Amino acid sequence: MKVTVNGTVLDLASGTSAIDAVFAAGFDVPYFCSQEYMSPIGACRMCLAKVGAPRKDRDGSWIVDDETGEPKIFHFPTMMATCTTAIMEGMVIDTLSQDVKDAQNGMVEFTLINHPLDCPVCDKGGACELQDRAYEYGTGRSRFAFDKRHQEKHHPLSDLITLDRERCIHCKRCVRYFEEVPGDEVLDFIDRGGHTYIGTLEDGLPSNFTGNITDICPVGALLDATSRFRGRNWEYDHTFTTSLDDASGSAIVVDARTGRIERVKSGLNPEVNKSWIDDGIRFGHEYVDHADRVRRPLLRKGERFETVSWDEAAAFIAERLRGLSGKDVGIAVRADATLEEGVAARALAEHLGTGQVDHAPRHGRTLVPVHGATLVDVATADAIIVLGDVSEELPALDLRIKDALKGVTPPPLLPHGVPIADLRLKERMPRASERLTVVAAYRVDLMRHAGHTVTVPVGGEATWLEAMTAVAHGERVDEAALAMSRADAEALIASWRDADKAVMILGGFVLASAAATAAADALGKAVGARQVRVPPMANGLGLEVTGVLPSHARYDYRHMLAGGARALLLSGLDPAQDPALAERLRGCELLVVHDMFMTATAEIAHVVLPAASGFEKDGTTLSLEGRYLPVRAAPVDGGEARDLTGVVKSLGEAFGQRLEGRSVRSARRVLRKQLGFEPSELDRLGLLQPLPKVRASVTVTTDEEATGEALRVPTMVRPEYLAYNPHLRAALGDPALRLHPDDAAERDLRTGDGVTVSVDGVPRRLRVVVSDAAPRGVPLVPATPDAPVGRAVVDLDALEVDRRALEVA
Amino acid sequence: MSDVLDAPKPITSRFDPRFETTLYAHVGAAGSHTLAYYQAHGGYEAARKALGMEPKAVVDEVKASGLRGRGGAGFPTGVKWSFMPPVDGRQRFIVCNADESEPGSFKDRYLLEDDPHQLIEGMLIAGWAIQATKGVIYVRGEYYHALERTQAAIEEARAAGILGTGVLGSGFDFDLILHRGAGAYICGEETALMNSFEGLRANPRLKPPFPAQAGVYGLPTTINNVESFCAAVHVMRRGAAWHAAMGTDDSKGMKLYQVSGPVARPGVYELPMGATFRELIFDLAGGPTESAKALIPGGSSTPLLPWSEATLDLPMDYGTMAKHGSMLGTGGVIVIPEAKCIVDAFYNVVRFYAHESCGKCTPCREGVATWLPKMYQKLLAGQGTREDLVVMEDMVKNMRGTAFCPLADACAMPVQASFKHFRHEYEHLVDTGTSMYPRRREWAE
Amino acid sequence: MSAMHQLPTVTPFFADKQQLLSEILGRYPDYGQRSALMPLLWEVQRAERHVSEARVAEIAEILGLHATEVKGAMSFYGTYHEHPVGRYHLQVCRTLSCALAGADEMADFLEDELDLVNGETDAEGRFSLQFVECLGSCGTAPVLQVNDTYFERVSRSRCRALVDAMRRDALPEPTRERGGDNEAADPAAAAEGGAT
């Protein structure tokens, strides 16, 4: 459609909003209530413009201006809010004339009359939309000579978010956000008219995605409590990077100052996380600056450690390795290592001549599906089958699934980026819950939004999937295995088959089981669904496809730990939490631990090397959908911490060798050859690539499948760091042992009790949460990198109650 | 030419012998709210007739009658009905706006209390016309008596087969939901009403989509005022031509006008459209009981007209009011006595809108609900300045046409008119620190 | 993940009113059950003269909403109160037409007579005084609403008599007045007025 903005003519798709037309034409118009990815509501009335359009006569021809001979422009009688006005053929928009300016001035004045103007003490100062707009569009004088509205100034909406009600300008972004994005209506306007304020009755804002409101609040009303009063916006270094918290590949911005991370905000990646991140990613960074971090290499001297230089540590390791056959060395990296670190691990293994190299945690199955789906595929799917608890496992998926239920395809990008006002989005849009089926062994949050929910017995995914496949093939099945009537199962399968785009999401519970994974493949094939496989950690897929894998199944991580290796280099892994494994590791001739904290394994190591956090390294990661994304170091002071390429550099020097992967740069030379592109040139949005097939033989591990009637369940927050993340810990509590009310009652346990309980032989200190999400007899414990999602043996009868305040182990 | 000369003159006076009260004819009669009374006076015959016609023919009849909505905006009722999308299997709704809360308006209340079947019949006709099988009557919560009477009438109608499946022996199903408001004027705005009905905060919704496309629960909906539905009954009963014979060029039919303020007999009066203020205020309401200086023609949101012989002779219709810078609104005339401080009177009006602002949009929340009343308080405290008057006028200008819904205009327009016609009272107040006329009034012993 | 909102345990309001509850829910279509929010709030307000947080939570539970949503909607309206109003909830319309007929003076009178200011309830819980906006009785101004009932054309002496009557718990039936056309059409109807 042809539109003219202040004389500039442009051609835009019908349905575009007038405000986007203004920005597309390179002009500016102020706005507060509109927000990318949310419904335009026209509440702030800042985006006023003079708008006109030609009209057609009864006979269908344009009414012509007699003087110019051009179609006559009929102006709307009042100024229009451009955010809620759709463009029309021939529309003329004026944002520059004096009466428009006057109206905008007037609106700024109204907006400011009750605003405290406490910019000097406001965290948003310098990054405040109101401050900017008041400069550009206000008159700079105040004619409001009355007391301003007084309201609560430091109201804790939760332990993570602080609200200053005086600063609120009622744009409704936060309220709309909760309804429209996660669908958790935990915040609302209270009262009306001039008394309206935002508030909640929900303790702690129960949603996994609360922090995004601090990003979108246009003023300093909603603030990230972890970063309050820590610095001014212009003092921060902003690093645009990719979160390594999970495999979503979510874009984040790390704001650092004087060597500390002050806050993490959501970055924008339209095809990945749009502009939203979960609270685990946002608030779970405080461990990086924690005083307990290992900042220099440590070398065991008898019972004690001594601080040494990297060279001394490397020399010690090289010396010890000289006495060993290379084959006896095992190298394992945690599955959130970068691809560059993976190259370093491989190069080291190659140099030593060992096939015992692996990443962990990983399932015994490949993460490369036959017909993979992207996050955009999920967001545009019309049938989704979720197996597991993706809301906790990979929260970005939760939001993309909710997008799909709304049935609005991602907006096309405009010259200025994501549309500011996508008129297809509405408040309180219905969500087509019947498109979503959620299957799990306990009640997962996403079930609230699902039209079809199936609760299977623990470990029952395979049986259910096989039964559904049998129905799909018209075979006889036992209805009990379907957990629904055959007719319902047939209807469900028909709906998947009839869908234009069906997507099946396999969480850890399925991938932990060979039978369930095979059954999911078969069902997917039968109904024509694409697949998403949720990696257990951020770069599991990347480490797999770049081959950070043992040369043979019997050289995998488990076997290394079980005795296959006499020397071990472990990066980020902590197997010694298990007393049996600790005993075995004590017998190693060399145990090198590369980690950030003094873990149980570090305590028994010969050498502890300080590891860089995911915020301190440059590298590349591969997200679950096959998107290569850049990880960039923020200016954080990690002491002498290094990533694995730094470790390999030191070791190489001690060996007198220039190993591949001794720096990010050298690792990238290897990757470039392997992947066919230059990783250092990746932009923030990353590069989506078809995934190479990985040889099945090396991805299979030989461990038997776990048994046990308890479940290790995913959690959005990383339990291993919770003790070092004080705000998250205060908000969400210590790692939880969720128990069915009857199970709790039998043992006289109450929510909040601290207990020590054995999980697969590992004693863990947990906090009891009585919850009917847990089925009777099925305790739920949080998974960790060393004990990932899956079945577990939890001995409730050997549980010790500790009613004192719980110190996290 | 001769045709025009021969055509009968339209009826524009209650005293025209051809005029007969219809809408309000039975209000107050003993038992007027009962089904028995209603049926004894021809009740539900119009609905029977409508049900025997094609729905589109009913819409056309209403269009031809020239009936315009009586809720305030005066939108042609038949045209509104014709906006409904083609029947597509989705539930369709007909909604009655009985949230009447505009100061100076009180006609709907008596219709609900004393003639609820008239409304039910009107909704049934409209429901048939737009093929909506469900109706909603949204009554303001304070109208307790009206709610009881209407509820009782609905139950009577159900028992008599007038509501329910196959109403009045036809194949048409129709039933009503009576829904109670809870004290918020903005719920009279049609989209806010729908939000309120749905259990949401009653902020107005964005238009488009208009109710016909996405109304109650996002389904096709038509919404009209109580009086509009009642008028439709008489259009069906007596025909479009009968209705169109009353009134002026752009305003047809009869209308319930309301008079309040110091007049001898305030209340509701039924007149043909185009009757004059003089007829209403003097001939029917007995004239002012004290000297008057202005009148508000159609509820507090309509700009006042200064009291004069010329004003009194204006016909009360949509076009004339627009031509004189005001609006017909709900036809709720308020007479403003000479001996009342105009600044205080408009502070009263502003306080109403300030109290009722929903808070969604900036100019209304900060201007109407916050700043403007504070300015009035300052003036009335004798603290105002000439500069303040300039600020007020500018502020009100910035509220005009910039808000999300018409509520802010409803506040701004009358204030502007008060400045236009009574600036001297404002100036007197700021210059001397005291009102030109008393703020307080006598309260009858 | 959430900590549960812990409320003191009280007997649910609708526990012994299942029939009423299903009648109210039954008024609205399946896809529009949220419409029952206002009627449910009204039942509670009328019975308990306020809507406590526990009732908000109960209604949220019934409708499958967050308590915040119920609170957000409830707080929009003037009718629902967070704290109990008195047994006689006096609401004085002060809007223009009533003001022209002496409403401000009536408001002053009641403030003095009851020793209450706008928005207050007396210690005994008998009287609450509230100034409200237009009640739609402009033709029969000034108007005093007592609980659900309108008293119109309230003169000073009538107002005093009403207060006295309420002190004796003997509130009279209102006389229905409408002014205008048919004012005195049928005195019988007027007398019968309140007794529906």
Ligand SMILES: Cc1cc2nc3c(=O)[nH]c(=O)nc-3n(C[C@H](O)[C@H](O)[C@H](O)COP(=O)(O)O)c2cc1C
């Ligand atoms: C702030 C505001 C308040 C309104 N209040 C009422 C009202 O109380 N009753 C009413 O019928 N219409 C009211 N209206 C008009 C309605 O929005 C709508 O136009 C009307 O109900 C349509 O009915 P009609 O076409 O029969 O007039 C109000 C409009 C606004 C903007």
Ligand code: SF4
């Ligand atoms: S003008 Fe704005 S704040 Fe006022 S009632 Fe309308 S939408 Fe609400």
Ligand code: FES
């Ligand atoms: S002004 Fe009081 S009832 Fe209308």
